[in-house]
Each structure stands twice: as C-alpha cells, then as structure tokens.
Amino acid sequence: MTVTIPPEVSTFLAGKPVMGSAEQVVPLLTIDSNGFPHACLLSRAQLDATDTEVRAAITSWGTRENLRNHGVALILVTLGDTVHHLKVGVLHAHDENRVLLVAFELIAYKSDSLGIEIQPMTFLAGPWISSLEHWDETAIMLRSLGDR
Helix, strand or coil, rough: CCCCCCHHHHHHHHHHCCCCEEEEEEEEEEEEECCCCEEECCCCEEEECCCEEEEEEEEHHHHHHHHHHEEEEEEEEECCEEEEEEEEEEEEEECCCCEEEEEEEEEEEEEEECCCCCCCCCCCCCCHHHCCCCCCHHHHHHHHHHCC
C-alpha cells in the first residue's frame, strides 16, 4: 500500500522561497557511518513534492554518503501547530554537478501536535543565498527527477 503525503505538506514542499521573507529550514536527518543521526538543513528551493514523492537536491557530502549507504531519511516539516514526520526511502538517485538528486518515497508518516503554535527554524530568503545555493539551477534539476 502506498503511503501518501498529506496535501498541506506536499503543497508546502512544492512551494518556492519568497525573497525577503522568513523561510522555514527543513531538517533532513540521515544515519552516519557510526550509527549516529546526521542533520542536513534544506530550504524549499532544494525540495519538491507530489502526493507520493519528496524530491531533494543534496549538496552536503556527508548526507549524500549516508543516503548511499543507508537509503533512508527523516524529513521534518513544521506547519502551524504540527510537526510532520516523513520517514522516507530512496526510490532513485543520481549525481549531477556535485549534487545528489534524490526521489524519496514515503515509508511512514506521523504528525505531532499539542495544539499550540510551533515556530520553525527559519532563515531570510534573499539574492545572496539564492545565488550561493544556485536556486534557479536546482529548480531545473529537481524537475528532471519527475521525468525518470
């Protein structure tokens, strides 16, 4: 049975950063070679989603290695009063220009809420970070994952 991503989560992940606005940092947690958690902090510019897949552009060497070795990750998305836990497995991945492009399938989902507003970790989206992280090129690469 296919596990589907809640619509509010896939819509959020498929959205793009708004310049000049506070943007949520999306933690992607993997397992390192010693069995410890490893955090990779992503922006929505590095993510995309459908109702059954999350796609990511990973530049972190450690995260790329962890995904190759273990093939699983946890993605945390905070929306309103809920933290959404997406346990994902690698469907397919390939390297392009020192970026690991990954399509994940949702293996398990859990929502966590106490009914109180939660403030996620954020950063200010702007031209500097967009240029540094090559957001325009990343968007093109993420779209190419849907063609596989």
